[in-house]
Amino acid sequence: MTRRRWIADEVSNNAAALVGEHAAHLSRVLRAQVGQQFDLAVGGTVRQGTITAISQDRIEFALGEEIASAPAAPVTLLLSIFKFDRMEWVIEKCTELGVARIVPVVARRTDARLAAAAAKRRERWQRLARQASEQSRRATPPEVAAPLKLKEATHCDGLRIVLAESEEDTRLPEILAEYRPGAEISLAIGPEGGWTADERKLFSSAGWISVSLGATILRAETAAIAATAITISALAHPQLPHSPE
Numbered sequence: 001m002t003r004r005r006w007i008a009d010e011v012s013n014n015a016a017a018l019v020g021e022h023a024a025h026l027s028r029v030l031r032a033q034v035g036q037q038f039d040l041a042v043g044g045t046v047r048q049g050t051i052t053a054i055s056q057d058r059i060e061f062a063l064g065e066e067i068a069s070a071p072a073a074p075v076t077l078l079l080s081i082f083k084f085d086r087m088e089w090v091i092e093k094c095t096e097l098g099v100a101r102i103v104p105v106v107a108r109r110t111d112a113r114l115a116a117a118a119a120k121r122r123e124r125w126q127r128l129a130r131q132a133s134e135q136s137r138r139a140t141p142p143e144v145a146a147p148l149k150l151k152e153a154t155h156c157d158g159l160r161i162v163l164a165e166s167e168e169d170t171r172l173p174e175i176l177a178e179y180r181p182g183a184e185i186s187l188a189i190g191p192e193g194g195w196t197a198d199e200r201k202l203f204s205s206a207g208w209i210s211v212s213l214g215a216t217i218l219r220a221e222t223a224a225i226a227a228t229a230i231t232i233s234a235l236a237h238p239q240l241p242h243s244p245e
Helices: 019-030 084-096 111-137 171-175 196-207 220-236
Strands: 006-008 011-014 014-017 035-042 045-054 058-067 075-081 101-106 159-163 185-189 209-211
Touching: 006 111, 014 019, 019 045, 019 058, 019 220, 035 058, 075 084, 075 196, 075 220, 084 101, 084 111, 084 220, 101 111, 159 171, 159 196, 159 220, 171 209, 196 209
Parallel strands: 006 035, 075 101, 075 185, 159 185, 159 209
Antiparallel strands: 011 014, 014 058, 035 045, 045 058
């Protein structure tokens, strides 16, 4: 049986702990007991953890052997801020898929009220990413950065890809076929209504490649999850070079 995985709140040598609401969920809802074993993500690695003490808002573990775990994919998702309920769904699902970093972006067409409220949402987004990481058995949650204006967010390394409704010729899989293993990938997803002409010029001048996901117009949340899934799959199954004829 696969053990449930938790991301430790505190780590010290061969001991770790869950605290606060994190601990309360395990003790009250899951009725944890001393001696029970779980997987504990600690500092980027995963180790076997055995419960040694339980209190109302704290559960302590003794750490055992290290357990093999897959690293996060080197993918940064630049996610234009849109309706928070849909955006939270994207953060959860793209965390499950394996992105390493999520950057909320204020675009020209981002609703002004959402842009103003975004900074206060960061803690909630981080909590959602952590919960999704535990559910999907990741070793570390993705970084959820503070919201940035688009001009600041475009300064990325590696392969930089922006999804654009106006792109007709280049598809995402074609660009991913040129990916060099080990390089970072950044995916930029536009807001409801898409990128403005000035924003597309900004991406182009910063070296971003404009791509399409197909002939249909997708909602922002659909495009984000589809692009992430295609990218993660391409990284997990890179195309082999063609053999000379």
